[in-house]
Amino acid sequence: MDATDTKNLSLRDQGHLWHTLTQHQTAAPALGIVKAKGALLWDEDGKEYIDGIASWYTCMYGHGNEHLVQAISEQMKTLDFVLFSGFTHAPAVNLAERLVGLLPQNQEKLFFNDNGSTAVEAAIKMALQYHHNNGEKRDTLIAFENGFHGDTFGAMSASGLSSYNGPFEDFLLKVIRIPTPTEENMEEVSAQLRSVIAHNACAAFVYEPLVQGAAGMKFHSAPGLNALLGLCKEADILCIADEIMTGFGKTGKHFASENMAHLPDIICLSKALTAGMFPLSITSCTQAVYNRFLSTEVAKGFFHAHTYSAHPMGCAAALAGLDLLESAPILERRAYLEKAHRAFVAKVQGHPKVTNARSMGVIMALDLNMSMARYGSLRDRLYRFFMERGIVLRPLGNTVYVLPPYVITNAQLEKIYDAIWELLHTL
Template sequence: MNLQERDKKHLWHPLKQHQLHPDSLAIVKAKGCILTDENGNEYIDAIASWYTCMYGHCNDYIIGKTHQQMLQLDQVMFSDFTHEPAVKLSEELIKILPENQNKIYFNDNGSTAVEAAIKMALQYYFNLDEKRSTFIAFENGFHGDTFGAMSVSGLSVYNGPFEDFLIKVERIPTPDGSNHDAILNQLKNLTENHNVAGFIYEPLIQGAAGMKTHHAKGLNEILKFLKAQNILTIADEVMTGFGKTGKYFASDYIDTKPDIICLSKALTAGLLPMAITSCTQKIYDAFLSNDISKGFFHCHTYSANPVACATAIAGIELLTSAEIQDNIKSIINSHRDFEKRIKNHPKVKTTRHLGVIFALDLNTKMERYGNLRDKLLYFFMERGVFLRPLGNTIYIQVPYVISESELQKVYHVIEDALEIV
């Protein structure tokens, strides 16, 4: 019995209706940009396995650094101890994070990074003897699957059964260049009528919403207004962080910096699970007290796992290298050329790109997980490219190490797919 058949006996996959789609493709090997299944078929991983393996699968440099750490220190609880990989990672992160970030808090994944950020914001005001219970978030945002993260997300396909149990959130549109004044007026009304603790946002691009982009100037005006109201701002850079937008972080495009930043995915290059919630010194200081209950009593068993920290350090070393930065520039140029030749196609409604992220909307209506979306997914896979459409949005987020020939194959497969929609 092959892996695909064995899988069906006990496994329950995420984001999948098993009644309709019982099979899951069995991958046995990965290297660089290539995934290999149990039948020897190869696929270009054009979304870096959910935006994680940005330096390619099984990167030799990262594996080497990870292996060295495994021989030295594997795991130790982080509540009572510290260690070199965690200290070193904090130092390296602070060098590349926006200049106002000063403290690093460890989590397990993107959802828990957001969960910690929400709890930090709520307890920040609690510690200051202010009761604030409302959050502001963008329409159609996505921030994760734990309860706090679900609360601030705006995609009901994920949240539907749980909406009666979520914290209070008010939603605003993303800035598009023409609605800044309307958004600021809405924010004025919200802040006058609600005790707002924080604003959480995906800076410049909303991933799960279909790689929808918004304006940096408008976002900056929103952040400026909220900071003037003493409302904490939380940048969810789980998807956008570590070079994907062309800068180290999407927040680098915006003058007003967030108070809190959520990081995961490419943080550990797809090799190990880990996440980080960073914050300003001001937020950290609000938790300092002779009253033990004012500490941040939130913890994960594998917080600051030494092996994961070593992996993240290696990833940052690659990210900041001249080679990877040159590769990012090359991918950006290739995306720009592809957009020129595809944007006027009659089957294409809109195109957009930011850094190594490219997206196009098909000129047709599609359900997020409907038949046409499935047809496209299978079409791509049959031609050796792993792309995962979001409704009528086809997006690319390739590893930084992709070759030009591999990237051109991704483009050509997308162009071929336009003939079947």
């Protein structure tokens, strides 16, 4: 068979490929996708799908965005790749200067990685070594219950979802988990954090600001989180904001951390950083964190590296993405999506099949009034329900969420809402 033939991709796939988050004994064959543009995907049979989650919240400016394509193409002609140890290049320098101007104001230094997990991994290592370089052994991380930060060991340690961590629990770093703060439990959670700090050598607090994505788009209190950050800062516990999902406009502001007075010491970025065009991530930090690694002792440097760090094409994609993030058309679409989500939440909030509907920025989620496994058969039925209607949504257990590309059309968004409404009346 001609290897360039796009027909029978699903069948050919089964010969050698091992997919993410898949139990291949029971899973349906992977769907072959041959084309993408804007908010749409097409399979090998020509069927069209609306990408209602921007392919895991990455392609926020739409698939095949011409501005991004041109930026990467032009960069390839000038400098394809050079190692980032002992060398630098214009795309990295330009991105650093521009991104620092957009990030929360205390961020000064950028460290490049490959993906979200490695951004968190680097952040955790920075925090542990930050204290080590000061002659302290701090061996404990603080994290929220049900958080998710990635699949490498440090990031996985900070995560609290057993469906991902189960086989590895005995091999993880020491982590103490606390509940997310709400208006009702703020005092209780603050007291719990004080106790954790008093009885443990805590190095860092790793958290998803305001929205826990993989947990089911669960929201928590900005004032409550701000109070927790304040307690950590009093104890010189580094605050690591995992903005991999929330960053670049998804919660309304450019970064969710802007909703708190206490700013993080370290921020992790990926996904929409390059708009899905290139695997790249960043771990940013304050000048104070960076300074702790400056020494005449070579071993006090941060000896952590990724071969493709600061890849010029990834940096070019990120720079082009920032052009779009701050452009008038994207700002208008973000405002429209926020308003549309609020209206749909108001419509479904009282439905007997809905226990909690909510929205923040371009994120909309609702919890169905039924119990189901995260990757069980009932959840799979929901997934197929939407796919049969030409819509890509990936329910998280009983949570159905929508996080579309900013460029999704009004008609495409309405089609998603209509499908969810139909689902509620067929359950």
